[in-house]
Amino acid sequence: xxxxxxxxxxxxxxxxxxxxxxxxxxxxxxxxxxxxxxxxxxxxxxxxxxxxxxxxxxxxxxxxxxxxxxxxxxxxxxxxxxxxxxxxxxxxxxxxxxxxxxxxxxxxxxxxxxxxxxxxxxxxxxxxxxxxxxxxxxxxxxxxxxxxxxxxxxxxxxxxxxxxxxxxxxxxxxxxxxxxxxxxxxxxxxxxxxxxxxxxxxxx
Numbered sequence: 528x529x530x531x532x533x534x535x536x537x538x539x540x541x542x543x544x545x546x547x548x549x550x551x552x553x554x555x556x557x558x559x560x561x562x563x564x565x566x567x568x569x570x571x572x573x574x575x576x577x578x579x580x581x582x583x584x585x586x587x588x589x590x591x592x593x594x595x596x597x598x599x600x601x602x603x604x605x606x607x608x609x610x611x612x613x614x615x616x617x618x619x620x621x622x623x624x625x626x627x628x629x630x631x632x633x634x635x636x637x638x639x640x641x642x643x644x645x646x647x648x649x650x651x652x653x654x655x656x657x658x659x660x661x662x663x664x665x666x667x668x669x670x671x672x673x674x675x676x677x678x679x680x681x682x683x684x685x686x687x688x689x690x691x692x693x694x695x696x697x698x699x700x701x702x703x704x705x706x707x708x709x710x711x712x713x714x715x716x717x718x719x720x721x722x723x724x725x726x727x728x729x730x731x
Contacts, residue, residue, distance in 0.1 A: 541663035548671035568676035576665025
């Protein structure tokens with residue numbers, strides 16, 4: 528029962544308590560770059576989750592046989608392998624998404640979330656726990672990207688998932704799909720989350 532509770536905690540912590548964007552503030556470059564549309568945001572989130580889960584699993588399995596002196600280079604090789612596999616699959620089966628995300632799929636290799644979880648969690652915990660950590664952090668990343676993209680696409684393009692929304696499509700605020708709009712939405716969502724967390728603490 529205790530193990531199940533621990534695994535559940537690993538799965539859920541990335542969604543709210545340790546959300547990689549709204550709490551840890553990692554991976555902000557793709558966050559601002561790809562959240563001008565929900566399609567791109569969801570695609571990037573799921574792609575990152577795939578790499579997170581696979582790299583966490585392999586790094587956890589090899590953690591006891593990799594010398595400490597080459598730990599980080601080894602992690603990067605593992606991550607780069609899965610990013611390459613992902614990139615080729617997306618190019619083959621989802622060419623539109625590949626063209627839309629462009630360089631940001633290969634740049635998952637240097638996403639601080641991926642390497643951060645490898646260093647902070649996967650190399651110190653069991654394979655099963657590392658898988659749950661990867662899923663949780665990936666879900667948190669995907670949800671955060673999608674939430675930012677929801678407001679940016681709706682307000683900046685008057686659409687959601689490419690479909691025009693009445694009223695919003697009449698006079699879109701184009702700044703919202705530009706980088707300044709990304710920072711505005713990102714900052715407001717962080718403020719709302721922290722305000723909610725603080726109120727929760729004060730009422731306990």
